[in-house]
Amino acid sequence: xxxxxxxxxxxxxxxxxxQACAEGALAAGCRFAAGYPITPSTEIVxxxxxRVPLLGGxxxxxxxxxxxxxxxxxxxxxxxxxxxxxxxxxxxxxxxxIGYAAMTETPCVIVxxxxxxxxxGLPTLPAQADMQQARWGSHGDYELIALAPNSPQECFDLxxxxxxxxxxxxxxxxxxxxxxxxxxxxxxxxPPAEQIELVPRxxxxxxxxxxxxxxxxxxxxxxxxxxxxxxxxxxxxxxxxERGYPTTSVAAHDRLVRRLVxxxxxxxxxxxxVEEHFLEDAEVIVLAYGITSRVALRAVQMARxxxxxxGLLRPILIWPxxxxxxxxxxxxxxxxxxxxxxxxxxxxxxxxERCVGAQVPVQLAGHAGGSVHHPQELFEAIxxxxxxxxxxx
Amino acid sequence: MSEVEIQIGGLGGQGVILAGMVIxxxxxxxxxxxxxxxxxxxxxxxxxxxxxxxxxxxxxVLYPYVTNPHILVTLSQEAYRRFVPSLRPGGTLIxxxxxxxxxxxxxxxxxxxxxxxxxxxxxxxRLVMNMVLVGFFxxxxxxxxxxxxxxxxxxxxxxxxxxxxxxxxEQGYNFGxxxxxxxxxxxxxx
Numbered sequence: 001x002x003x004x005x006x007x008x009x010x011x012x013x014x015x016x017x018x019q020a021c022a023e024g025a026l027a028a029g030c031r032f033a034a035g036y037p038i039t040p041s042t043e044i045v046x047x048x049x050x051r052v053p054l055l056g057g058x059x060x061x062x063x064x065x066x067x068x069x070x071x072x073x074x075x076x077x078x079x080x081x082x083x084x085x086x087x088x089x090x091x092x093x094x095x096x097x098i099g100y101a102a103m104t105e106t107p108c109v110i111v112x113x114x115x116x117x118x119x120x121g122l123p124t125l126p127a128q129a130d131m132q133q134a135r136w137g138s139h140g141d142y143e144l145i146a147l148a149p150n151s152p153q154e155c156f157d158l159x160x161x162x163x164x165x166x167x168x169x170x171x172x173x174x175x176x177x178x179x180x181x182x183x184x185x186x187x188x189x190x191p192p193a194e195q196i197e198l199v200p201r202x203x204x205x206x207x208x209x210x211x212x213x214x215x216x217x218x219x220x221x222x223x224x225x226x227x228x229x230x231x232x233x234x235x236x237x238x239x240x241x242e243r244g245y246p247t248t249s250v251a252a253h254d255r256l257v258r259r260l261v262x263x264x265x266x267x268x269x270x271x272x273x274v275e276e277h278f279l280e281d282a283e284v285i286v287l288a289y290g291i292t293s294r295v296a297l298r299a300v301q302m303a304r305x306x307x308x309x310x311g312l313l314r315p316i317l318i319w320p321x322x323x324x325x326x327x328x329x330x331x332x333x334x335x336x337x338x339x340x341x342x343x344x345x346x347x348x349x350x351x352x353e354r355c356v357g358a359q360v361p362v363q364l365a366g367h368a369g370g371s372v373h374h375p376q377e378l379f380e381a382i383x384x385x386x387x388x389x390x391x392x393x
Numbered sequence: 394m395s396e397v398e399i400q401i402g403g404l405g406g407q408g409v410i411l412a413g414m415v416i417x418x419x420x421x422x423x424x425x426x427x428x429x430x431x432x433x434x435x436x437x438x439x440x441x442x443x444x445x446x447x448x449x450x451x452x453x454v455l456y457p458y459v460t461n462p463h464i465l466v467t468l469s470q471e472a473y474r475r476f477v478p479s480l481r482p483g484g485t486l487i488x489x490x491x492x493x494x495x496x497x498x499x500x501x502x503x504x505x506x507x508x509x510x511x512x513x514x515x516x517x518x519r520l521v522m523n524m525v526l527v528g529f530f531x532x533x534x535x536x537x538x539x540x541x542x543x544x545x546x547x548x549x550x551x552x553x554x555x556x557x558x559x560x561x562x563e564q565g566y567n568f569g570x571x572x573x574x575x576x577x578x579x580x581x582x583x
Contacts, residue, residue, distance in 0.1 A: 014417055
């Protein structure tokens with residue numbers, strides 16, 4: 001399915017990441033957003049609210065983030081594509097409804113433009129410290145998908161990707177931006193509508209009498225219906241059977257939760273999105289994502305210029321984590337260590353440690369937030385890791 | 394990896410960010426450069442210190458922050474005081490002639506002074522001082538191409554104000570060309 005050209009601002013622009021994200025949502029066919037303003041995410045819905053009425057859509061400013069994150073789910077069940085945007089404190093408030101979207105398999109997009117925390121922290125300055133919250137913030141067992149753009153261009157591209165993945169897997173998808181990619185202005189190329197491929201919502205082809213809203217298809221994802229089309233259906237955050245009705249059956253709960261997890265985990269290979277530089281002969285691999293991946297690439301180039309075999313592994317899709325690729329790289333002879341650079345005091349590094357175990361030393365280059373690492377700082381960490389190994393030899 | 398760092402500093406309400414936006418848009422959309430523009434400002438809508446920072450390169454920009462600008466533009470004494478120490482040796486300094494006293498002046502910098510506010514007032518609107526400045530910048534720095542800036546201004550300013558903003562650009566641009574030709578400020582203004 002191609003994008004509706006009315007929503008696509010084709011051409012070359014000079015936009016910040018927030019504006020590019022709004023354009024990505026419009027290009028993806030999103031016609032409903034609900035939100036509560038919070039720096040540094042507000043510009044996304046500011047632009048969306050200006051543009052979407054001309055396309056027959058709507059923006060609602062809600063009383064808080066709880067309301068915003070559930071309003072979008074109502075819109076989805078009425079047939080719209082919908083998203084909400086927020087930052088740290090608002091993201092915390094949205095956690096319950098992220099779980100609700102996972103449980104009810106409501107395809108929607110939640111954008112978190114990360115700023116320094118905890119609490120209200122640093123409203124106008126960056127961090128990448130919501131990364132584990134994105135994965136585990138809501139209670140119970142579930143899987144979801146999270147993406148991390150590193151430029152305004154990717155804020156556009158990955159917002160479309162987020163909507164597509166949400167529809168493909170019927171899951172909430174999180175776009176984990178940060179204050180810098182949100183507020184930095186760069187070249188953004190928006191392609192013609194006919195070059196933008198959209199995943200349509202999976203509506204059932206069954207007649208109302210045979211339709212079961214939570215009976216999965218072969219890939220474990222069930223088909224949806226739209227309110228008002230003659231289908232009777234029931235949606236609840238309670239454990240439910242295939243008909244959607246609440247149940248306290250242990251067997252039904254096991255079946256449901258295992259399926260919610262498996263529909264993502266079983267597709268982990270298809271869900272890997274990665275950017276790699278100089279990994280062929282790398283002795284030190286720097287793993288970084290979002291804005292930090294750009295600074296890390298500069299540090300890797302500096303190391304290469306001084307004869308140190310450094311490389312960059314950048315997960316673009318963070319959750320589910322790129323386990324298989326990382327394990328494969330960790331087994332390679334000649335690798336002396338993995339340096340994880342992130343604007344937090346140790347979040348994704350835990351995931352890396354879990355994946356590679358004792359095979360290879362893993363080290364954190366953390367930053368408490370408010371800025372990005374300076375390339376020199378990461379360069380020195382690379383040098384140290386390379387030297388530590390030489391001394392051992 | 395050769396990059397040019399540009400910083401424009403002033404007070405909120407002076408149009409500092411828009412000036413950076415016009416220069417960046419001209420460079421990116423019409424001159425084919427890669428630019429990362431970042432901005433910093435205080436919580437107030439007007440009156441607090443603010444700055445626009447551009448990293449310009451033929452290659453994609455990896456580190457988006459300006460640390461030691463090659464070109465520094467200051468529109469307030471406060472911005473001058475704050476940002477001048479980070480100006481790169483051999484760099485270029487542009488100041489608003491009436492609002493900024495260029496002291497202390499670092500060694501080995503090229504200093505240009507433009508009475509942007511007065512030139513804007515001559516057009517009847519002090520508000521377009523930022524476009525006068527952009528014109529002056531374009532003339533003395535040689536980037537972006539003046540036609541690219543003219544297009545970027547049309548893209549960037551509110552509808553109905555294009556002619557005024559373009560006139561302000563031409564004022565600053567011509568002033569800059571004359572200064573480059575070696576004329577003093579007094580000569581140009583008379």
